[in-house]
Amino acid sequence: xTTAPAPAPATAIEFxxxxxxxxxxxxxxxxxxxxxxxxxxxxxxxxxxxxxFKFDLQALAIDALPLCFAAMAQAVVVxxxxxxxxxxxLMGVVNVLSAREMVDMxxxxxxxxxxxxxxxxxxxxxxxxxIIVLTRIPDIVVTLGMLFVWQGVxxxxxxxxxxxxxxxYSDLAIGDLGxxxxxxxxxxxxxxxxxxxxxxxxxxxxxxxxxxxxxxxxAYLSGIGVSRTRIGAYMLAGVFTGLAGLALSASxxxxxxxxxxxxxxxxxxxxxxxxVSLLGGVGGLIGVIAAAYVLTLSKIILLLRGTxxxxxxxxxxxxxxxxxxxxxxLTRKTRS
Amino acid sequence: xxxxxxxxxRVRSHAMNDHATPLxxxxxxxKHYGPVVALRSADLSVSPGEVHALLGANGAxxxxxxxxxxxxxxxxxxxxxxxxxxxxxxxxxxxxxLGLSPVFQDPALVPDLSVAQNLRLTGSSIDAxxxxxxxxNLKVSFHELVGDLPLPILRMLDLxxxxxxxxxxxxxxxxxxALPSDLADRVFDVMSERREKGRSVLFITHRLxxxxxxxxxxxxxxxxxxxxxxxxxxxxxxxxxEIMLGPEAARAEAAASERDGAAERPAAExxxxxxxxAAVLEVDDVRVGGVQGISLTLRSGEVLGLxxxxxxxxxxxxxxxxxxxxxxxxxxxxxxKAFRPRHPYDAIRRRIVLVPPDRLLALLPxxxxxxxxxxxxxxxxxxxxxxxxxxxxxxxxxxVDALQIDMRAARQVRRLSGGNQQKVTxxxxxxxxxxxxxxxxxxxxxxxxxxxQVYALLRELAADxxxxxxxxxxLAEFPLVCDRVLTIYGGRVTAELPGAAADxxxxxxxxxxxxLDETAA
Numbered sequence: 001x002t003t004a005p006a007p008a009p010a011t012a013i014e015f016x017x018x019x020x021x022x023x024x025x026x027x028x029x030x031x032x033x034x035x036x037x038x039x040x041x042x043x044x045x046x047x048x049x050x051x052x053f054k055f056d057l058q059a060l061a062i063d064a065l066p067l068c069f070a071a072m073a074q075a076v077v078v079x080x081x082x083x084x085x086x087x088x089x090l091m092g093v094v095n096v097l098s099a100r101e102m103v104d105m106x107x108x109x110x111x112x113x114x115x116x117x118x119x120x121x122x123x124x125x126x127x128x129x130x131i132i133v134l135t136r137i138p139d140i141v142v143t144l145g146m147l148f149v150w151q152g153v154x155x156x157x158x159x160x161x162x163x164x165x166x167x168x169y170s171d172l173a174i175g176d177l178g179x180x181x182x183x184x185x186x187x188x189x190x191x192x193x194x195x196x197x198x199x200x201x202x203x204x205x206x207x208x209x210x211x212x213x214x215x216x217x218x219a220y221l222s223g224i225g226v227s228r229t230r231i232g233a234y235m236l237a238g239v240f241t242g243l244a245g246l247a248l249s250a251s252x253x254x255x256x257x258x259x260x261x262x263x264x265x266x267x268x269x270x271x272x273x274x275x276v277s278l279l280g281g282v283g284g285l286i287g288v289i290a291a292a293y294v295l296t297l298s299k300i301i302l303l304l305r306g307t308x309x310x311x312x313x314x315x316x317x318x319x320x321x322x323x324x325x326x327x328x329x330l331t332r333k334t335r336s
Numbered sequence: 337x338x339x340x341x342x343x344x345x346r347v348r349s350h351a352m353n354d355h356a357t358p359l360x361x362x363x364x365x366x367k368h369y370g371p372v373v374a375l376r377s378a379d380l381s382v383s384p385g386e387v388h389a390l391l392g393a394n395g396a397x398x399x400x401x402x403x404x405x406x407x408x409x410x411x412x413x414x415x416x417x418x419x420x421x422x423x424x425x426x427x428x429x430x431x432x433x434l435g436l437s438p439v440f441q442d443p444a445l446v447p448d449l450s451v452a453q454n455l456r457l458t459g460s461s462i463d464a465x466x467x468x469x470x471x472x473n474l475k476v477s478f479h480e481l482v483g484d485l486p487l488p489i490l491r492m493l494d495l496x497x498x499x500x501x502x503x504x505x506x507x508x509x510x511x512x513x514a515l516p517s518d519l520a521d522r523v524f525d526v527m528s529e530r531r532e533k534g535r536s537v538l539f540i541t542h543r544l545x546x547x548x549x550x551x552x553x554x555x556x557x558x559x560x561x562x563x564x565x566x567x568x569x570x571x572x573x574x575x576x577x578e579i580m581l582g583p584e585a586a587r588a589e590a591a592a593s594e595r596d597g598a599a600e601r602p603a604a605e606x607x608x609x610x611x612x613x614a615a616v617l618e619v620d621d622v623r624v625g626g627v628q629g630i631s632l633t634l635r636s637g638e639v640l641g642l643x644x645x646x647x648x649x650x651x652x653x654x655x656x657x658x659x660x661x662x663x664x665x666x667x668x669x670x671x672x673k674a675f676r677p678r679h680p681y682d683a684i685r686r687r688i689v690l691v692p693p694d695r696l697l698a699l700l701p702x703x704x705x706x707x708x709x710x711x712x713x714x715x716x717x718x719x720x721x722x723x724x725x726x727x728x729x730x731x732x733x734x735x736v737d738a739l740q741i742d743m744r745a746a747r748q749v750r751r752l753s754g755g756n757q758q759k760v761t762x763x764x765x766x767x768x769x770x771x772x773x774x775x776x777x778x779x780x781x782x783x784x785x786x787x788x789q790v791y792a793l794l795r796e797l798a799a800d801x802x803x804x805x806x807x808x809x810x811l812a813e814f815p816l817v818c819d820r821v822l823t824i825y826g827g828r829v830t831a832e833l834p835g836a837a838a839d840x841x842x843x844x845x846x847x848x849x850x851x852l853d854e855t856a857a
């Protein structure tokens with residue numbers, strides 16, 4: 001702090017903080033770094049395959065699609081200071097419900113039904129949030145309970161894999177944009193990001209989300225409806241979870257009650273890798289999307305190298321820890 | 337038009353002739369937290385265009401009253417009216433709409449957002465805040481993250497944000513405690529501007545000089561009740577201190593009866609025998625956090641008191657001595673040997689032990705009394721071997737007996753009463769043994785009977801040769817417990833008094849950084 005030496009009230013007191021570029025680097029450095037990591041992986045990946053780049057890109061986008069949405073859902077909750085362990089199994093419910101009902105639907109009907117399902121997951125997730133806020137039971141406990149509830153519901157809807165979706169609907173995930181080669185799977189992710197998150201980020205509810213995650217007491221003293229905001233965070237996460245479940249149906253073309261299970265913890269991994277603090281209040285969705293691609297691509301690369309899938313998990317886990325540790329060390333340096 | 341029609345005419349005419357209708361009228365507001373009474377029954381009346389001080393010792397209920405006024409908590413009973421209208425704020429936002437804008441003790445800005453984002457969050461106009469800051473001659477970049485700004489700047493931002501709505505009543509809860517004097521002066525300028533505009537200010541502070549220089553009236557709280565409203569300029573500090581402490585007679589009587597209870601140490605004996613034990617713990621020009629260079633010597637067989645207002649550096653000093661905080665500069669010597677604790681373990685190994693102000697910091701709340709008392713023992717006799725249950729049991733029993741801990745709810749420490757929990761924190765060190773005992777407010781929130789037991793215990797320990805450093809927020813305890821008392825203000829020692837001479841008036845004077853009369857020192 002620079003304070004003027006003279007005690008006369010006429011002297012100006014000015015606070016000069018870090019240089020703007022430093023501040024920008026601290027705020028956005030992690031996000032930029034994750035995207036750079038993703039780009040750095042591309043040449044190695046290309047060196048392992050003989051296929052057309054368009055084709056490879058398409059495969060990556062389709063593979064990563066459900067995780068992208070799941071990670072966005074998790075990120076919203078984590079930013080607001082919570083954590084949602086029920087994302088994967090709620091995705092499973094959406095997957096089996098859509099596959100069972102959409103088999104005989106037209107494309108239009110399927111789209112309308114998708115909107116209905118998204119509304120339902122928003123409500124279901126909002127219910128979870130309401131229970132957390134009203135009972136003051138920790139997020140992790142309530143969402144762990146909901147994990148089992150949705151798992152049971154999914155099995156109740158469909159015991160063994162089956163069902164299907166209209167071909168046009170599938171194309172939303174596995175096609176490309178007017179055969180330009182831009183994968184639809186990437187387009188829908190960025191469309192959801194631009195349409196849902198970007199506007200919210202600049203409105204008061206979006207700020208409230210960060211405020212509640214950053215310091216609940218300060219947020220309350222600033223006049224934020226803390227309970228309302230936390231429930232809202234879960235509802236928004238429900239929207240993304242619905243999209244993630246539909247992405248499962250569209251990309252696989254089938255309903256499977258166990259299809260969502262791996263996504264819960266993978267979404268947490270993507271959130272951490274994407275620069276969202278598990279303590280809440282820090283980070284954004286664009287880094288998390290990049291992290292979802294990094295995780296998916298690293299799995300693809302290990303497969304291409306012919307690594308035993310069991311070892312592949314070991315490598316991936318080690319990678320997450322390594323990246324977060326290095327990132328933590330770097331940010332500590334810039335802080336001091 | 338409609339609003340004017342709805343408002344009763346008489347209120348407006350009352351407001352015309354100034355002091356007839358108080359702006360804020362508080363009657364009998366009370367608040368309990370479980371069995372703890374935070375506010376017994378407080379009255380407060382603030383006139384339009386008045387700068388009103390709210391005074392009282394730590395725990396007198398000032399902050400609780402502010403929280404009731406601003407809708408942070410709901411009072412159990414009592415009425416609050418603003419401009420003659422009965423009202424009760426439901427939230428800080430609602431309070432602001434009623435014309436009561438607070439600047440809280442805790443910063444109300446969210447650390448991970450920038451200043452501009454924080455303002456947008458509360459719907460405050462950025463331009464209005466900027467011009468308000470300019471009026472106070474302050475410049476802050478609004479792109480800065482709040483977490484990166486120093487505390488004094490945050491307080492000024494909070495103030496600027498509260499001012500943009502031109503509130504009827506501006507409530508400042510200890511805003512000057514964290515401010516350097518040049519910024520504090522700006523707050524006082526704001527206060528007199530408010531007065532000129534016919535607006536009111538409720539000003540809470542521990543610094544009496546600020547009250548006398550800037551406030552029209554002062555209401556004083558003691559033990560959750562208002563005990564008087566006065567004009568500070570007329571009475572001066574002596575009068576304020578007197579009201580803060582209670583009537584002379586009652587005070588003397590209380591002191592006498594407590595002295596009987598803690599009759600372990602006849603005053604005459606203490607004075608006749610100057611305590612000149614061996615130096616156990618020496619602190620040499622230590623700087624850490626708010627501590628601006630403190631030197632002291634703690635001798636064996638004495639209780640050395642530290643008296644200070646809240647936040648004068650005493651907490652940091654205790655933490656540094658106990659190894660929880662690294663020294664910035666200066667030296668510590670234990671039994672003549674220099675040491676720099678980097679971890680509480682380093683301090684405990686040298687037999688320097690701490691009783692922290694918050695009991696729950698020291699205890700394992702879910703575990704039994706026995707485990708809690710025995711926990712520090714696990715460090716010493718057979719660190720890697722099996723626990724010697726018989727030896728442990730014997731030591732624990734001795735400590736529990738010495739302190740008369742109520743063992744009825746001994747299975748989980750969190751079920752014990754506050755007083756018994758406090759005894760357990762001391763019993764831990766009785767069982768393990770120590771050379772220097774650091775007590776940071778050991779009697780906070782415990783009843784009178786237990787307090788007396790603690791006083792007697794501390795005197796007994798000192799008589800057995802222990803060296804005890806003792807801080808208390810209750811000034812009446814110093815003459816009862818201490819051989820010597822140091823007062824601290826602004827991170828420095830301002831006076832040293834013999835225990836017997838450390839009466840509350842003298843202490844308060846020195847604790848406010850005022851020069852003592854020759855006779856008192």
